[in-house]
Structure formats: structure tokens, C-alpha cells
Amino acid sequence: MATLKDVAKEAGLSVGTVSRVLNNRGYISDETRDNVKRAMARLNYQPNEVARSLSKQNSNTIGVIIPSIEHPYFAKVLSCLEQAAHEQGYKLLLFCSRGETSREDEYIKACRSNRVAALILCTGSVRTSRMRNLGFPLITYERFINTGDAGVECDNYEGGRFAARELIQAGCRKLVCLRAIQEVSLPADSRKDGFLDECRDSGVDAYDYSFPPENLDDMEYRDLIRKFLDACPEADGVFAGSDVIAAQVLQVCKQRGIRVPQDLKVVGYDDVLLSQMTTPDITTIHQPVREMAEACVDIVRRSAEGESLPSRTTFHVSLIRRGSTAVG
Amino acid sequence: MATLKDVAKEAGLSVGTVSRVLNNRGYISDETRDNVKRAMARLNYQPNEVARSLSKQNSNTIGVIIPSIEHPYFAKVLSCLEQAAHEQGYKLLLFCSRGETSREDEYIKACRSNRVAALILCTGSVRTSRMRNLGFPLITYERFINTGDAGVECDNYEGGRFAARELIQAGCRKLVCLRAIQEVSLPADSRKDGFLDECRDSGVDAYDYSFPPENLDDMEYRDLIRKFLDACPEADGVFAGSDVIAAQVLQVCKQRGIRVPQDLKVVGYDDVLLSQMTTPDITTIHQPVREMAEACVDIVRRSAEGESLPSRTTFHVSLIRRGSTAVG
Numbered sequence: 001m002a003t004l005k006d007v008a009k010e011a012g013l014s015v016g017t018v019s020r021v022l023n024n025r026g027y028i029s030d031e032t033r034d035n036v037k038r039a040m041a042r043l044n045y046q047p048n049e050v051a052r053s054l055s056k057q058n059s060n061t062i063g064v065i066i067p068s069i070e071h072p073y074f075a076k077v078l079s080c081l082e083q084a085a086h087e088q089g090y091k092l093l094l095f096c097s098r099g100e101t102s103r104e105d106e107y108i109k110a111c112r113s114n115r116v117a118a119l120i121l122c123t124g125s126v127r128t129s130r131m132r133n134l135g136f137p138l139i140t141y142e143r144f145i146n147t148g149d150a151g152v153e154c155d156n157y158e159g160g161r162f163a164a165r166e167l168i169q170a171g172c173r174k175l176v177c178l179r180a181i182q183e184v185s186l187p188a189d190s191r192k193d194g195f196l197d198e199c200r201d202s203g204v205d206a207y208d209y210s211f212p213p214e215n216l217d218d219m220e221y222r223d224l225i226r227k228f229l230d231a232c233p234e235a236d237g238v239f240a241g242s243d244v245i246a247a248q249v250l251q252v253c254k255q256r257g258i259r260v261p262q263d264l265k266v267v268g269y270d271d272v273l274l275s276q277m278t279t280p281d282i283t284t285i286h287q288p289v290r291e292m293a294e295a296c297v298d299i300v301r302r303s304a305e306g307e308s309l310p311s312r313t314t315f316h317v318s319l320i321r322r323g324s325t326a327v328g
Numbered sequence: 329m330a331t332l333k334d335v336a337k338e339a340g341l342s343v344g345t346v347s348r349v350l351n352n353r354g355y356i357s358d359e360t361r362d363n364v365k366r367a368m369a370r371l372n373y374q375p376n377e378v379a380r381s382l383s384k385q386n387s388n389t390i391g392v393i394i395p396s397i398e399h400p401y402f403a404k405v406l407s408c409l410e411q412a413a414h415e416q417g418y419k420l421l422l423f424c425s426r427g428e429t430s431r432e433d434e435y436i437k438a439c440r441s442n443r444v445a446a447l448i449l450c451t452g453s454v455r456t457s458r459m460r461n462l463g464f465p466l467i468t469y470e471r472f473i474n475t476g477d478a479g480v481e482c483d484n485y486e487g488g489r490f491a492a493r494e495l496i497q498a499g500c501r502k503l504v505c506l507r508a509i510q511e512v513s514l515p516a517d518s519r520k521d522g523f524l525d526e527c528r529d530s531g532v533d534a535y536d537y538s539f540p541p542e543n544l545d546d547m548e549y550r551d552l553i554r555k556f557l558d559a560c561p562e563a564d565g566v567f568a569g570s571d572v573i574a575a576q577v578l579q580v581c582k583q584r585g586i587r588v589p590q591d592l593k594v595v596g597y598d599d600v601l602l603s604q605m606t607t608p609d610i611t612t613i614h615q616p617v618r619e620m621a622e623a624c625v626d627i628v629r630r631s632a633e634g635e636s637l638p639s640r641t642t643f644h645v646s647l648i649r650r651g652s653t654a655v656g
Contacts (some may be wrong), residue, residue: 025434053444061421069406069410070400072400072403075397075398075400076396079398079424079545082423083426086424086431091421091423091438092422093419093420093421093422094410094420095410095419096407096410096414097415102355103414106353144513152530206530217407219601248605251605251609273398273547274602277575277602278578278607279606281579
């Protein structure tokens, strides 16, 4: 049986375009429409109408559960997921869990009753027991679980190594990994491993200083950062778990007369817009969020076509050098 | 005929709770469930199952079209809409228009084919001709149009007055309203009117300096701000159209050696988290986004119950004083 992908290849068009022709969505020129129809005829392609009618009008709806919308990292993730979904002919049903497990359970139920094509789960706190036998594919974003059909993440370990290397090259000798821990183990935890390994390999002192589990919707770290600075006055380089934490490190340092980057150098994580809006702006690890979001939606589409799925897709990260690690 | 609201009143519970019992969503204690059932019996309340089945499983889905997800103001709006929808038993179908009119047309079509309960429109660029005869209520958020069933906005004029008063009280005498204009007229335009009126009433010089129409998803204003500072070197007080613009004013000033608040005082608009994450932090006009989002969802619910709707609901704003207007 020819798949949508075969038709796209035959017609020399993107899968998204062919999908739009099939679903009669968006503006399609007559020429493109004819082109797709000819390709379908040549390949004897039959859209799976049974499956489509079984799942009713929601077959092109993807459920997304996200822990926060206001947190700039998750706002970026959601924005990229919406863009990727649009390009591939899907709609998003949005659920924000705000760290409440009971709400996550309810949202998973809503996804079932709404016959979503798939669920993209961006939150770490859903119990894995809820993940089995959902009746639709489960794609986890920055969370690897055994019961998930497919996980998409960035190379957090590499990110930690890059951050340590940057701080060491900038002359720092007392490094701290400053992060919020979560109640469950997450791919993001490997940032710390990469950071500490790089420091050890370079013979530089490094500490792991962690905040209690965070409410991602709250984003208030200033008191915790003050305690950290009291506890580690000798630190000259900080790797913050997110740009949001890094931005607040800059604020607390300013209040205390600690100069960034002269007295303390700072590297963030995520590369959200906030990292460009502070003074100094923040050196950070760029997560390829757009590519990661596209991979998630691509997996949904491939799953719908019965293709076998990669259980884990990991993307390289990169260092973006800005003012918070400037030398001299 | 008794309405859901009558049942809620009779049972002494919120409409959201009664709605959950009816729709069997979320955790509800046996006691609450019994309470609701007794109230329904007393009032002879009959859920409108015909309407429900006509509109199928999507009767509790609200479409949201938003111009940007990453922009911190719209991230906050979306977060509050999701929360309000959750509390009142609705789900959100999310569409991000990114300033593309063709995409907005497509999204409105998708809302129709998905039989949404209502559409909340947070973008200014949809052509009003598309707004007629949708078949579902249209609620406009910070956009008043004659064809919309109900508009929800903040008192932008009052916000402009507050901003001018704050700058004048802080000693500024050369004021500028710095804002991005849009291709269509928006409620936000009244901020400028309130600002200029307050300055005129106080006998203080004020200019309106506007940037070309903005792409809300882009959020890069620094070159425009440099040009503004070149053009208005005598300005000692700036009212920025958003906290995002205000944050970038701080950055450009820092680069140029202009001290905020000593040389130039700055007031933003929106009161998003970013306004607390800069140094100095930003005095701003607080929009009651949570209340505005709740009003939107409330209108959806009341519309579903056949109640008459307020054509326009305007919320007071308030000034949040922070470091960017500090005196001395």
C-alpha cells in the first residue's frame, strides 16, 4: 500500500501539502491539487477513510500537555509545536498541567474521549502507570519513559559539557551547577552530569547546588539564589539550569554589587528570548526547540501511517556566547 | 427552564463544579454529586442533550486564535484562558496566527468544521468581513469590532493616564509615548490618547513616537529604539507600549551610558514577568489578564445557556511602581 509519504515523493511535494489536499484544508492551487491527484492515481493510493471516520473529526488533533505556558521555555515549545502541527495539517488541543497530577490524569482522559491522533507530553510529573494502553501514540518531549512510544529530547549531557568548557575557558576555577531538581528523573538531569564530568576532566572544582522541586509556573528563584550566594561566596562561574534562573542570578548579583561577568560568569540553558533581554545578555545553551517540535509532529504523522517509530530522538545543542561570560 | 446557573445557585456551588458533575469530568466527591443531583431534581433541570449531541463531543471546546505564543503578554493571556477554560469545564483548541491573514482565515474555517462552542479572538488582523455568520459566538479580546458578539478589554485610556501621571510625578518634563502601531485600529491605541491627554492637562510636553507595524512573534525593537533616542535626545520619560519594548529601552540605554531611572524614567505596559526580571525592574501598567480571561470564558458559558451578553466588558488597570521610575 502506498503511503502519504509515497504520494508526496511521487508528486514532488511536501507531506504537509499532500495532507492539505486530502483534507481540503488551506489554500491549494488547482495545479497542485491536480498534481497530487495524478500522483495518487499512479500509486493507487487510497486514503484510510475507515480509520478516519472511526476517529471522527478529531483524527487530525494532537493533544499537548505542558507544565506551564508562561514559562518562556515552554511558551517557545508550544509555539514551535503549533507551527509544526499547522505545517503538517494537525490542530492542537492544549492542556496545561501546572504541576498538578490530578489535572494531568484528567487531561489524559480528555485526550482519550476526544480521540486525539496522539499525545505530546511535555511534563515530567505524570505517573508512568497512566501511560499504558492509551489507544493513541504517546510522544514524550524532554522526558524519556519506557512506556512512551517515542521520546524527543536535546543532548542535555553535551549541553552540560559545553557550559563547563565555556566557563573554564573564560578563566573560572570555582564552578557551580545551579538547578532546580524535580520529583522524577528527567533528561535535563544529565546536564549536571555533563557539567561535572567536564570539570573533573579539566581538574577544576565544581559543586552541584540544587533548589527544591520547582513550580515551573511560578519562576521565582531570587531567595534561593541569595541563599546559594551566601553558601558559595567563592564561586566564580555558575551554570544555571535555565535562562530564567540565570536572569535572576544577574539581578541578585546587581543588588549585592557582584559584577557579572567580571566577578562571576554565568551560563544559562534554553536560549529563550529573555537571555537576550538582560544586561549583560546571557551566554546560554541553545536547544533546537523548532527541530524538536517538528520531530514530535513528524512522529505523530509517521505513526498514523503505520511506520515504525524511533524510540528516542536526541538533538545536538550549541553554545551561544553572550555578555555574561565575556573575558576582561 | 432552569439553567446551569440556577442549579449552581440552588446547590450553593460554582457553575464550574456543576458543569463537571454533569459532564462527569474531574474529581467530584459523592457528597457534591448528590447535592447537584438533588438541586437538579428540585428545579426539574434537564441538560440540553439535543444541543449537546448536535454539536457532538466538541461542544465544550473553545477555539483560541492568538497572534503569538512566545510573546510574554500573549503567553500570559493563553495561560489564563487555559486556566479559566479548565475551571469552567472547557477545552482549548489552539491556533497561532503569527500575523498571517491567510492563516487566520484557515483557522476560522477549522473552528467551524470542528464545531467549537465559541471562538476567542486575541488577534487584531483578522478582517472583520470574516467575522459574520460564524455559527458560534465570537469573543474578541483586546479588540473591539462591531461584528463581534462580545469584547473584553482593559481600560487602555486609563492606563495611558496612569503612565503619564507617574512620569510627571517623578519629575519628568519631556515625555514620549513609544509604541508599535498596527494595521488596524485597536483598543490599545487609546493608551496613547490617555497619555497625551494627561500630559496636556498637566501642561507637560509629550510626543507620540511610533514604530512601524510590528510582528508580535519577532519582538526585536533595539534598532528602532536607537533611532528614537537619536531623534529625541531630550526625552526624560518614556511610556513604552509593552514591557518587552521597555526591557529593550533599558538595554539600549545601558549600552549608551544613559542611566535609568536617573537620566531617563521608563514605564511599561502589561505587567508580565519580564518586567520583574530586568535591572532596574520596570514600573508598568498591570492588565488584569486573569480576570479578563475569566470574563471571556464566562461569556462563552453564558452564551451557551442562552443568556444575553455584554457587548463590551472593560477592566480597570493599575500602576505597579518599580525601579525604572524611582526618584533620587
